[in-house]
Amino acid sequence: MSLDRFDALKEGLSASTRRVFASEDLQEWCDLCQLDQTWQGVPEPLIAGLFSYLLGEELPGHGTNYLKQAMAFHATAEAGETLTASVTISRLRRDKALANLKTVCTGHDGRLICDGEALVLFQH
Amino acid sequence: MTESSIPCEQAFILSQEDFDRFARLSGDHNPIHVDPEFSARTSFGRTVSHGMLLFSVVRSLLAQSWPRSVLKSQSLMFPAPAYAGDTLELVIEETGREGRTLTLTTTITRPDGETCLAGQCELQLSEEEV
Known part of the structure; x- marks a missing residue:
């Protein structure tokens, strides 16, 4: 087990992404879930998916559990709205290879849509 | 003493096609979800579901059960991976109710009894749903 990549992490490090979900994307999500009702706004699992994407692909990146x-x-x-999602390392526990990250999603006008926290295991 | 009840439950099976569709929707193309050959060489042995695809199944059952409610909060844990082709069981249990706010636990279990998703959420019900 190597902690080289864990040791490159620092509290305060952040990654962010911007994404627009078109109404076709929302329909595709309803189809995937076999839901035959119209959905108001972007479903929460797609917001959560932005955090999941950032954690798995950017910070900490591949190998994140x-x-x-x-x-x-x-x-x-x-x-149709440009969303900005970010993850920011808030706590590192080297003995357990655990990282806590603040997760935030805001709308095009900066209003808070979702905030929360993620816990990931990052070891190899 | 408060007793928990089970307002709703659902059995479902996810396919590799579902994983691929969620990858396109979410932009998360991590090979552990979409590349069977790569995944065969990992400790999982095969592709695993995106955690947020499991959350999608939870969210849609909430919407079917309380169509006019608003999801205020959700916590999620992913203790064990969920595989394509397995019959998964989603159970939603009511654990609290205060005014229009319903507190529920959401659990997805795979055939060997391992938990794939354990969560808790708060739903704000509409006037008609209280």
């Missing part, structure tokens, strides 16, 4: 995610939803994300 996603243990926990907590989220509070404050406002609806609209189809």
Whole structure:
């Protein structure tokens, strides 16, 4: 087991992404879930998927074992709106190779859509 | 003493096609979800579901059960991986109710009894749903 990549992590390090979900994406999500109802705004699992994408692909990146995610939803994300999601390392526990990250998603006007915290295991 | 009840449950099976569709939707193309050959060489042995695809199944059952409710919070844990082709069981249990706010636990279990998703959420019900 190597902690070289873990040791490259620092509290305060952050990664972010921007994404627009088109109304076709929302319909595709409903189809995938076999839901025959119209959905108001962007479904929460697609917001959560932005955090999941960032953790798995960017920070910490490949090899991340996603243990926990907590989220509070404050406002609806609209189809066609540019969303910004970010993850920021808030705590590192080297003895257990665990990292906590703050997770935030905001709308095009900066309003808070979702905030929360992720816990990941990062060892190789 | 408060007793928990089971308002809803659902058995479902995810396919590799579902993993691929969620990868396109979420932009998360990690090979552990979409590349069977790569995944065969990992400790999992095969592709595993995106955690947020499992959350999608939970969210849609909540929407079917309480169509006019608003999801206020959700916590998720992913103790064990979920594989394509397995029959998974989702159980949603009510653990608390205060005014219009319903507290529920959400659990997805795979055939060997391991938990793939354990979570808790708060739903704000509409006036008609209280």
